[in-house]
Amino acid sequence: MVGTNPVPGNLSMEELAATLTNEEQLGFERLTALAVDPAQPRNLATFVADPAQLGALLICASGSTGSGDKILSTTAYVSGAPIKIDLYRLKRGK
Amino acid sequence: MRLLNDCRILLAVFSIALLPATGCRNTLGPKMPPALGAPSITVYKASEFTEDLKNYRAAIAAGELVRAKALRNQMAYRVMVDIEADYSRFEMSLTTQRAGFETGADTVQLGISAAATLVGATEVKDMLTASLTAFQGTRLSLDKNFFREKTTESIISQMRASRKTKQAELITSLGTRDVREYTWDSAWIDLVDFYYAGTVPSALVEIASSTGTKADRATTTLSNAVKALTPRTAAQAKQAVDIRSTYEKLAAEATGSDASKAASAAQTLKKILNGAGYKTTDDESAADLLEKLRAAMRAAKDDNDKLASLNAAIEAADPQ
Numbered sequence: 001m002v003g004t005n006p007v008p009g010n011l012s013m014e015e016l017a018a019t020l021t022n023e024e025q026l027g028f029e030r031l032t033a034l035a036v037d038p039a040q041p042r043n044l045a046t047f048v049a050d051p052a053q054l055g056a057l058l059i060c061a062s063g064s065t066g067s068g069d070k071i072l073s074t075t076a077y078v079s080g081a082p083i084k085i086d087l088y089r090l091k092r093g094k
Numbered sequence: 095m096r097l098l099n100d101c102r103i104l105l106a107v108f109s110i111a112l113l114p115a116t117g118c119r120n121t122l123g124p125k126m127p128p129a130l131g132a133p134s135i136t137v138y139k140a141s142e143f144t145e146d147l148k149n150y151r152a153a154i155a156a157g158e159l160v161r162a163k164a165l166r167n168q169m170a171y172r173v174m175v176d177i178e179a180d181y182s183r184f185e186m187s188l189t190t191q192r193a194g195f196e197t198g199a200d201t202v203q204l205g206i207s208a209a210a211t212l213v214g215a216t217e218v219k220d221m222l223t224a225s226l227t228a229f230q231g232t233r234l235s236l237d238k239n240f241f242r243e244k245t246t247e248s249i250i251s252q253m254r255a256s257r258k259t260k261q262a263e264l265i266t267s268l269g270t271r272d273v274r275e276y277t278w279d280s281a282w283i284d285l286v287d288f289y290y291a292g293t294v295p296s297a298l299v300e301i302a303s304s305t306g307t308k309a310d311r312a313t314t315t316l317s318n319a320v321k322a323l324t325p326r327t328a329a330q331a332k333q334a335v336d337i338r339s340t341y342e343k344l345a346a347e348a349t350g351s352d353a354s355k356a357a358s359a360a361q362t363l364k365k366i367l368n369g370a371g372y373k374t375t376d377d378e379s380a381a382d383l384l385e386k387l388r389a390a391m392r393a394a395k396d397d398n399d400k401l402a403s404l405n406a407a408i409e410a411a412d413p414q
Contacts, residue, residue, distance in 0.1 A: 006322040018331035019323050025334040026395040028388070045323065053342050056335055092339075 007034075009042040009077030013085065016078060017059040020045060024054055031057065034074050036082050043076045055090040062086050138172040150278055162273045170268055170281045174261070174288065181257065181292040188294070189246055249297045256291035256300055264288055324396040333405040337394070340366075340408050341387055348380035356380060362411050363387060369407030370400075 007019060020031050023045070030050035037044045060066040062073060062084035072087040146169050153162035206222050264284045267276050290296050326334070347359035363383040364374045370390055374383065394400040 008322065008325055011325055014328050015325055018326040018328045021331040022326040022334040022395065023323055025331075025338040026391040026401075028391075042322075053338050056331060 004033075004044050004046045006037060007043040007045050009037075009040075010080045011078065013059040013061075013078055016043070016076065017057045017087075021056045023047060024050075024057070030054060031071075031087070034072060034076055034087065036075055036077060041077055041080065041082075053092065055092045058088040058090055060086050060088065138176050143169065143172075147278070154273060159273055166273055166276075166278045166281060167268045169278065170264070170285060173285050174264070177285070177289050177292070181253075184292070185250055185253070188250065193246070244298065244301060248301065249294055252297040252300050253292050253294075256296060257288065260284065260288040260291045324398075330398070330401060333401060334394075337391060337401075337404055337408055341384075341391065344387075345384055348384060365411035366404075366407045369410055370404045 005023070007016065011019060020034070023029060024031060024047070027047065028049060028051060029047040031045060032048050033044075033046040035044050036042075055068065058066050058068060059078075064086070066086060066088040068088040068090040070086055071089050073084070074087070075082050075084050078085065146165055150162055150165040150169065153159075153165060206225055209222055264281070267284065268281065344359045344363055347355045348363065350356060360380045360383060363380070363386075367374050367383065367386055367390065372386055372390055374386070378386075390400070390404055394404045
């Protein structure tokens with residue numbers, strides 16, 4: 001949903017990427033920010049409306065090489081712990 | 095004879111019951127020093143006010159802005175003093191009168207109740223019981239209609255808070271803004287607001303509004319809790335991408351210039367929607383069908399079953 005939404009902090013990198021991708025694809029949105037919730041162990045994802053279909057998201061540990069375009073470097077809760085991650089956007093159709 | 099005895103009992107009970115309802119005023123505050131309570135010190139007479147206002151207008155006309163500011167502030171502070179003095183008396187009388195009424199009402203209720211128990215004659219007993227019910231109803235009605243069942247403390251507390259806020263704004267404006275920016279008329283509007291902040295209706299509105307704000311905040315918190323994203327697997331994310339790709343393809347075809355492709359896309363949209371459990375009608379346009387599919391996608395966003403159902407309907411209707 002457009003705006004800032006909590007995302008569970010216990011997801012793996014793959015599940016976190018899948019959850020954010022699902023939101024973008026079916027909600028006609030674009031992820032603009034991902035951050036740790038200062039109040040509890042979870043993440044806060046911010047979306048804006050975007051009528052164009054975007055490629056799926058991929059999350060890698062910070063510094064490792066991912067495919068696609070890097071769109072964000074941030075700290076997020078992954079599997080219950082805050083770690084530095086990079087978010088990539090894959091090309092459409094991949 | 096028995097009726098006469100009953101009446102004597104009634105009189106005795108009422109007399110004893112009404113005793114505590116008298117004279118509680120001096121227990122609520124110390125005696126006010128005569129100088130503080132003297133009206134001649136605080137009251138801003140209409141003739142003095144008119145004279146000051148005339149001088150203020152003359153100072154403005156002459157361009158004597160510093161003098162005008164001094165006059166504006168003098169008038170505002172004198173009016174403020176009057177409001178302050180009147181409010182203090184009002185607050186005290188609100189407490190004493192309401193407490194007095196409540197005590198008196200309690201006493202009457204207890205008295206009638208006791209009398210109804212003691213009297214022997216059935217007719218008198220019935221009459222007293224009916225009177226008690228009517229009295230209790232009237233008392234509740236008064237409390238509801240005048241005070242909205244709020245305690246005196248909560249009303250006074252709200253009035254004080256609102257008054258302090260208005261007073262702080264007023265004093266800041268008087269101290270920091272000149273007469274061009276903050277004219278006497280502006281100050282007068284703020285003084286009127288300051289006066290009304292110390293009234294029961296205003297306090298009741300503030301209390302209700304504050305309750306509404308708290309409820310809004312609670313709703314937002316609840317809403318935020320509900321809006322947490324539903325965790326998805328990689329396979330479900332792929333389904334989401336496929337669904338969206340199909341939507342994009344059908345949208346392009348349905349709104350494109352090729353009529354046969356548009357008709358085919360509309361048919362596919364109907365199949366998908368029907369397959370996913372959504373009803374369609376023959377008179378729906380391609381735009382209507384696309385909007386329905388978007389709504390189905392949004393519904394599938396947070397619902398595993400709907401996602402699976404929509405994905406299956408797409409695979410069945412539009413095999414890639």
